[in-house]
Amino acid sequence: MPNFEQKKRDSEEAKIFQQGDDAWKLGKYDEAKKNYLKASKLYHEKEDFEGMAIVELRRADLELSLENFKEADKSLLFSVSFVENLDYAQATYLEILLKLAKSKSMQANGIEAFKFLEKAKKVATEIGSYDLLGDALDLEALIYLQENKEKKALQAYKEAAEAHEKSGTSLKEAATLRAIARIEIKNKNYDVAHDVLEKCRDLYRENGDLLGEASALSAIGSLRYIIRDIENARKALQKSVYLYGKVSHHFAEAEALLYLAKVEAFNRQEGDFERAKTHYKRSIELFDFLDNQTMKDAVLEEYYNFLNRTNIGE
Secondary structure, three states, rough: OHHHHHHHHHHHHHHHHHHHHHHOOOOOOOHHHHHHHHHHHHHHHOOOOOHHHHHHHHHHHHHHHHHHHHHHHHHHHHHHHHHHHHHHHHHHHHHHHHHHHHHHHHHHHHHHHHHHHHHHHHHHHHOOHHHHHHHHHHHHHHHHHOOOHHHHHHHHHHHHHHHHHOOOOOOHHHHHHHHHHHHHHHHHOOOHHHHHHHHHHHHHHHOHHHHHHHHHHHHHHHHHHOOOOOHHHHEEEEEEHHOOOOOOHHHHHHHHHHHHHHHHOOOOOOOHHHHHHHHHHHHHHHHOOOHHHHHHHHHHHHHHHHHHOOOOOO
């Protein structure tokens, strides 16, 4: 006899819900909306209000992806009242609050976004969901950045990183740390930024996320270059280039090669001009391969300026 979860998956409304997902993946948005609406009504008729709310969340995601904010808000506000007071559905209620906050932030309505975020943080704390508390704080930080309130954004990011660490969602923690490092670098707090980036890199490595580790290494290399630590800048960027190449992220690889070329072109004592030429050329080749004429032209200009400055041939 199938268990309860299997029955839920085999129900008519669950199958229609899945048809909505399938239509969305194929770009059939109107068909997807119709299926979501039908599934939502069926869940409502069976008084499975959490099921209905989950469908409405998905429908709102689709509307937000199309920037149909009015429809997204309508879907979310309709469902939120059904789960707000259901003890077993507080996690779903929390996700709706976060989605409403996201929708309002996308509409540049910070006041409304913060109202939903305050509710979301309260619910997350009450149910002990540090993962979603971290998500709420990440979004809060992003809104503060949009409003040019950098200090508040930094504080929110730090609280988000702590929440993600408590929840064990280390990849989310790494992404938040990366955001913290960007602000610290902007404020020229280089030692703090470096420590944050090293922790960020460790988290990506522990998770086997080569792309994330490459990104952290690229940032570390760029930071080392800023403070003129050429040797360590070179080491970090060489590892970054290697990892980007390993995962075939050619655009990022080309950018890292450009940074590495800058490092080698720094001076004759600490750099290596022949290596700089090699890195510039490889970067140009990759941007050409990607048909990115803008970046190709920019690197070419920098390369020729380097050649003229150093009086060395191609």
